[in-house]
Amino acid sequence: MLYTNLKHIENAADHAKAISQNENVMVICGRMGPMCIPVYGIAEELEKDYEHVKFFDMEFDNPESHVIRDIPEVRGFMGIPFTIYYKNGKVVKATSSIQTKQQVKTILDEYLTVSVNA
């Protein structure tokens, strides 16, 4: 159980729905540990400034998190959380371990921009 204020992805079906129904999605897959909690906190802070992005978390130890643990973009990752950024259902960026607010903002601004037709 992740004690965050983010929306939780509970299973693979939730995950498929989240990335197919939203243009810009960030999913933080981790545990309630020191490297993960700061990233959840940053996402909670950024939610209000990035209304065009949907922020989710998913438990790393949930077997259904294979939808994140098994993707090619996380090959070589050996530090949680695995944070995945999706645009129109496709992975555009993935990071491993703790990140700063500035690092997260830089990725959001580069990869998950508001679409012109929005």
Place this chain on the structure above:
Amino acid sequence: MNTNNHYDVIVIGAGPAGLTAGIYLSRARLKTLIVNEGTVGGQMILTHEIANYPGVESISGYQLSSIMKKQATTFGCDIKANTSITKLKLQGDTKSITLDDGMSYTSNAIILSPGGRSRTLHVFGESKFKGRGISYCATCDGDFFTDKEIMVVGGGNSALEEAVSLTKYASKVTIIHQFDHFQAFDHAIEEARQHPKINFIMNSSITAFYGKEKLESVDIRDLKNDTITNFKTDGVFIFIGYVPNTEFLKGKIVLNEWNEIVVNPDMNTDLRGVYAAGDSVAKRYRQITTAIADGTIAALAASDYVHQLKTRNKQLIAN
């Protein structure tokens, strides 16, 4: 002075020292703002289980931080987290800070409680392989190294205790330490020395990390012979101590040779109305309990100072 942006006290840092100061100040009905660069809780967040906080048998660092934060905000304290200070004025009766969103705030007093952070090696490849073989948290990432050969850098209690805990996963743990002796408790040294999976490379330090997608090898310098050898490894855990987060205070207040803030018994720095508390202060023992004690003293002293300042200003106006 914009009264909306004016506080009685601004606290810099929301670890246990800063949160405690926030609780005491706002409970005393002083308008208080805490600004914090990272996640509220500071180093408490790094602690999976706190078992030495009196009155609570066992609690996670995250839970204890959340309770302290709630206590402070319930008493009316404002908290701004994940922000950074771009300007800081500590001199004079009115102190001021500017944050990275351009907003400025003034106050009568300031409490500095920026704590400390893990020291990094600052060598080639370290930032590239963070999360790809380099870790600073054994409990978080240990299981990625099941049946792998890893290294632990450091010679203090954390390094030795974490090396032993990593033997639950790794097939071999090599401790790399820059001196020929350890700076840890005897029992921690003994436990590591006795462990069949642990071996040691002393008088040595890592000078570079290499790999493609993930860490594959490291260069280790033998500090006695000044020779460098490349070793294959699957992972490196770094526990080489903590440094105070006081870079932003250099030239503004008195720091000692280790960049710790120098205070008197009331936690007052060399400047009037500027107090400090917690791990960033020059002292011997650094714990949550010592940080909250410092935070309490700093808050009471700051509150006394603010009352005196207000009384003096009222008398000046009356005369």
